Amino acid sequence: MDIVNHTAKLAAKPKFNSRLPFSANLPYDGLFAERLPLIHAFSLALHHAISARKSLSLYRKARACLVGNDLAFHAAECGVYMGNSLVACAQMVRACGLKGRFHALDTFSGLPDLSEIDLRLAPENAPYRGQKLFADTSFEAVKSRVIDAGLSDSVVFHKGLFADTLQHLPNVKYHFVNIDCDLFEPHIECLDFFYPRMARGGVIFFDDYGSREFPMARAAVDQFMRDKPELLFHLRTGDDGSNRTKTYIVKY
Numbered sequence: 001m002d003i004v005n006h007t008a009k010l011a012a013k014p015k016f017n018s019r020l021p022f023s024a025n026l027p028y029d030g031l032f033a034e035r036l037p038l039i040h041a042f043s044l045a046l047h048h049a050i051s052a053r054k055s056l057s058l059y060r061k062a063r064a065c066l067v068g069n070d071l072a073f074h075a076a077e078c079g080v081y082m083g084n085s086l087v088a089c090a091q092m093v094r095a096c097g098l099k100g101r102f103h104a105l106d107t108f109s110g111l112p113d114l115s116e117i118d119l120r121l122a123p124e125n126a127p128y129r130g131q132k133l134f135a136d137t138s139f140e141a142v143k144s145r146v147i148d149a150g151l152s153d154s155v156v157f158h159k160g161l162f163a164d165t166l167q168h169l170p171n172v173k174y175h176f177v178n179i180d181c182d183l184f185e186p187h188i189e190c191l192d193f194f195y196p197r198m199a200r201g202g203v204i205f206f207d208d209y210g211s212r213e214f215p216m217a218r219a220a221v222d223q224f225m226r227d228k229p230e231l232l233f234h235l236r237t238g239d240d241g242s243n244r245t246k247t248y249i250v251k252y
């Protein structure tokens with residue numbers, strides 16, 4: 001999320017709006033353009049999951065049903081805030097006719113305290129040094145938004161710090177994970193958990209890799225991926241401004 005815009009929005013004291021626009025109508029508005037890389041990466045994850053399922057023999061499909069292995073599309077979002085990207089992606093799963101499970105992880109009360117690494121890497125004038133960002137949301141509001149969108153069967157909420165909630169997630173193969181949590185340690189916690197649990201062809205999307213306001217996001221991803229074989233793919237929207245470049249990996 002572009003923090004300059006976000007800080008301006010905060011200053012304007014927005015009321016929580018459970019129906020923020022997420023329109024794909026042409027010409028794209030700024031919000032949609034910023035989301036397009038996520039939609040691309042998510043489509044790729046859907047494509048890989050659907051291809052993998054098609055390539056299963058009838059015998060393996062029947063066996064999966066018999067032994068209770070569900071063939072659902074498993075996804076997670078680490079950093080939900082108001083639920084914009086969560087709802088958009090969960091709607092895409094439904095539109096594809098896939099059975100989906102979407103795990104939504106957040107404090108739902110804003111960023112946790114900055115760690116020593118965050119404080120070391122954050123720009124001197126970063127607004128979040130003195131102000132808790134993304135606190136203008138609530139668990140109840142996001143939940144009712146999900147219910148309004150008819151997605152309550154597929155979205156599972158995990159409220160709290162990742163360090164406490166990740167351990168309660170099911171031990172399945174994940175097809176898509178959106179890591180959008182800005183800070184250093186939360187990135188590492190999510191990668192430690194999800195990377196070994198990704199399905200082959202599964203996608204991990206790093207929303208903040210190109211963020212100048214949160215350089216610790218990129219530092220964490222680079223540190224984690226240093227000894228991993230997967231390539232980082234970069235999708236740039238518009239000019240080279242902060243957070244215009246979004247990044248993802250496809251698990252081998």
Ligand SMILES: C[S@@+](CC[C@H](N)C(=O)[O-])C[C@H]1O[C@@H](n2cnc3c(N)ncnc32)[C@H](O)[C@@H]1O
Pocket residue numbers: 001078079080081082083084085086105106107108109110111112134160161162163180181182183186
């Ligand atoms: C940029 S916002 C997410 C935006 C959202 N994905 C979207 O596109 O609308 C970052 C979120 O990460 C959450 N977050 C960061 N670190 C966290 C942690 N350690 N545990 C739980 N939530 C965390 C914050 O509460 C915040 O809501």
